[in-house]
Amino acid sequence: MEVDPTTDNNRFPDFQESSYESSPNLPERKLRRNDSLDVESRTVPGAAGAHGHKAAGTAAATASWGVILHLAFQSVGIVYGDIGTSPLYVYASTFIDGIKHNDDILGVLSLILYTLTLIPLVKYVFFVLQANDNGEGGTFALYSLLCRYAKIGLIPSEQVEDQEVSNFQLELPNNRLKMASCLKSKLENSRAAKIFLLFATMLGTSMVIGDGVLTPSISVLSAVGGIKNATSTMTQDKIVWISAAILVCLFMVQRFGTHKVGYSFAPIICIWFALIGGIGFYNFLKFDPSVIKAVNPKYIFDYFKRNKKDAWISLGGVVLAITGTEALFADVGHFTVMSIRLSMCCVAYPALVSAYVGQAAFLRKHNDLVSDTFFSSIPGPLYWPMFVVAVLASIVASQAMISGTFSIIQQSLSYACFPRVKVVHTSSKYEGQVYIPEVNYLLMLACLGVTLGFKDTTRIGNAYGIAVVFVMALTSSFLVLIMIMIWKSHILVIISYVLTIGLLELLYLSSVLYKFDQGGYLPLAFAGFLMTIMYIWNDVHRRKYYYELEHKISPQKLKNIASLTTLNRVPGLALFYSELVQGIPPIFKHYLANIPSLQRVLVFVSFKSLPISKVSMEERFLFRRVEPDNLNVFRCVVRYGYRDIIHEQESFERVLVERLKMFIEEESWKLQNDNDNRAEERRRRIGEEIEVVDRAWRDGIVHLIGQNEVVASKGSGLAKRVLINYAYNALRRNLRQSEEVFYIPRKRMLKVGMTYEL
Known part of the structure; x- marks a missing residue:
């Protein structure tokens, strides 16, 4: 059922107009012959692209040191909460059966130090942060970079004009290597590779959402558990219920927004890092300064030689030292690359190293206290202050992962990889901060289920490790593709990366998978559930798009509709919403067959997500006129990046009408080669058209929504019938409709129903 949208360019050559010279009264624009918006529309070259191709992120690169330091301070509160609270449970999760040999502590410390250095510091700070998408990070940012460089999207909605959007450009080196071209060609020509990349992106997204469930559970449970050291009356059940109460409060306040998180939480995490770093240094000097020997990797080999399989299994606990590392990349859009690097190298990394070294020195003298290493190693006078700061x-840490989960779901919505949910932007100042009510309550129930079900950090840690390492391995896989295709990195650099960081992550992955039956199944089951939902939604969305593309209304049919004497034109402006970017949807004919009336001005509106983070307002609306001219019918593709805000309807309507009038005015410049009389006549007509639009705007806007029912076509197999008739339709009935997502007022809305047999 796949249709190539470019084939119609040869089928309807009459609709491809020649270029004209630009008017001296308007900015000079690059002209082209073909209109990629739709071959059924008239060509108005250069409707987008009046702006330069300078990447949005370059402005941040020139920020003053004062701004960078300010952002670095804020990033401490948002980015490092998760990795910063890892010292609460790492040693306890690594030595589950106790310490069997005193030098095992040195082996584990050496593993922690090298893991912290190679993955958060080397991999993320110096490699992955470079792969940001115009300042945005995360799994979808990597996928978007690949989508822009190679045609690997599964929906045929590419347009030439999209490449003129400022953020779309990739800064590529001049030398084209054979390996990069070969890989690009293979990806573009392999449907299996395209599906696999989308599948991997969905898997990474699901695992990050899994982090959003497990981080609050293990972090709060570990912190509250410290109260056992102060009183013997505190049982594990009481700790679990106190943790559950804190989690409920945390999720209930999400609706108030997180726009003050950076300012409010940065001091708390800064105090936390100062305390764990200072206490670690104190313990290092007091108990056993000789643990500094752990910088020698020989102790890692000795540890594996003594413990063999048990050492390999214990890696599942060691990997918890780098939980939350993905936040370094995922949250870079709120800050800058330099500010993240600065805060990691100067604050987080030194404090964490000091904390783990100090705990190792303490354990060398107190092997029997490994199950409660963190709170047992705190000097007496600091116990209660440290307990309060640990809980905070x-x-x-929980807040950061919850916010990150909201952000990544917002990104997945733009690729039709998640069912419709309402995204509430909680801050007018920080656009990336969002709240999703449905997801918030589902996360809360999942967190409570994990906390009340597992009741201890050991099994939660087993589950947590799988989610963490899976996301890291997927990030590395995408990064290698980017290094080959986009960066054109030297082959020795790529091989070195794979043989060091890649193999290290695979080793950790093998270890955490070993604990599958001890809680490790949870993130995989959770990811499987989420991916099933994402696959169902994405697959049927693509089937619907191909159906509309195949059955779209041809130019001749539209002319026939316009010539009908029964067609009644009524006052007002109608916005007809459609997911179809390439043409006029078949539901429009169905609408006119039942209601033979049409508003004075009609605009077909399609929302399209580009594989970039943001689209500026000047480049967001792409208009084309639909012939014949006297219909006053236009097509409009509204282009959004995956971080853009969908504005309230009143604001959206106003901007759309203003951009439509600008489009009508800009049509006049291409006619300057006409004689003076024809040009004057054309300008008069344009003035009249703008007046028609203004009058229609004053008469009122009607929103026409296509309510497409989908069913499997006759003769479909069982799997297809279950997928479409039951699974997809069950999701659609129980989730928000498009008018709720796009803030369309019910009083001015008319739904048009039609059944698609897919």
Whole structure:
């Protein structure tokens, strides 16, 4: 059923107009012959692209040091809550059966130090942060870079004009390597590779959402558990219920927004890092300064030689030292690359190293206290202040992952990889901060289920490790593709990366998978559930798009409709919403067959997500006129990046009408080669058209929504019938409709129903 949208360019050559010279009264624009918006529309070259191709992120690169330091301070509160609270449970999760040999502590410390250095510091700070998408990070940012460089999208909606959007450009080196071209060609020509990349992106997204469930559970449970050291009356069940109460409060306040998180939480995490770093240094000097020997990797080999399989299994606990590392990349859009690097190298990394070294020194003298290493190693006078800060820090870590989950779901919505949910932007100042009511309550129920079901950090840690390492391995896989295709990195650099960081992550992955039956199944089951939902939604969305593309209304049919004497034109402006970017949807004919009336001005509106983070307002609306001219019918593709805000309807309507009038005015410049009389006549007609639009705007806007029912076509197999008739339709009935997502007022809305047999 796949249709190539470019084939119609040869089928309807009459609709491809020649170029004209630009008017001296308007900015000079690059002209082209073909209109990629739709071959059924008239060509108005250069409707987008009046702006330069300078990447949005370059402005941040020139920020003053004062701004960078300010952002670095804020990033401490948002980015490092998760990795910063790891010292609460790493040693306890690694030595589950106790410490069997005193030098095992040195082996584990050496593993922690090298893991912290190679993955958060080397991989993320110096490699992955470079792969940001115009300042945005995360799994979808990597996928978007690949989508822009190679045609690997599964929906045929590419347009030439999209490449003129400022953020779309990739800064590529001049030398084209054979390996990069070969890989690009293979990806573009392999449907299996395209599906696999989308599948991997969905898997990474699901695992990050899994982090959003597990981080609050393990962080709060670990912090509250410290109260056992102060009183013997505190049982594990009481700790679990206190943790559950804190989690409920945390999720209930999400609706108030997180726009003050950076300012409010940064001091807490800064105090936390100062305390764990200072206490670590104190313990290092007091108990056993010789643990500094752990910088020698020989102790890692000795540890594996003594413990063999048990050492390999214990890697599942060691990997918890780098939980939350993905936040370094995922949250870079709120800050800058330099500010993240600065805060990691100067604050987080030194404090964490000091904390783990200090705990190792303490354990060398107190092997029997490994199950409660963190709180047992705190000097007496600092116990209660540290307990309070630990609980606050765990809440911060949880808040950061919850916010990250909202952001990544917002990104997945733009690729039709998640069912419709309402995204509430909680801050007018920080656009990336969002709240999703449905997801918030589902996360809360999942967190409570994990906390009340597992009740201890050991099994939660097993589950957590799988989610963390899976996301890291997927990030590395995408990064290698980017290094080959986009960066054109030297082959030795790529091989070195794979043989060091890649193999290290695979080793950790093998270890955490070993604990599958000890809680490790949870993130995989959770990811499987989420991916099933994402696959169902994405697959049927693509089937619907191909159906509309195949059955779209041809130019001749539209002319026939316009010539009908029964067609009644009524006052007002109608916005007809459609997911179809390439043409006029078949539901429009169905609408006119039942209601033979049409508003004075009609605009077909399609929302399209580009594989970039943001689209500026000047480049967001792409208009084309639909012939014949006297219909006053236009097509409009509204282009959004995956971080853009969908504005309230009143604001959206106003901007759309203003951009439509600008489009009508800009049509006049291409006619300057006409004689003076014809040009004057054309300008008069344009003035009249703008007056028609203004009058229609004053008469009122009607929103026409296509309510497409989908069913499997006759003769479909069982799997297809279950997928479309039951699974997809069940999701659609129980989730928000498009008018709720796009803030369309019910009083001015008319739904048009039609059944698609897919």
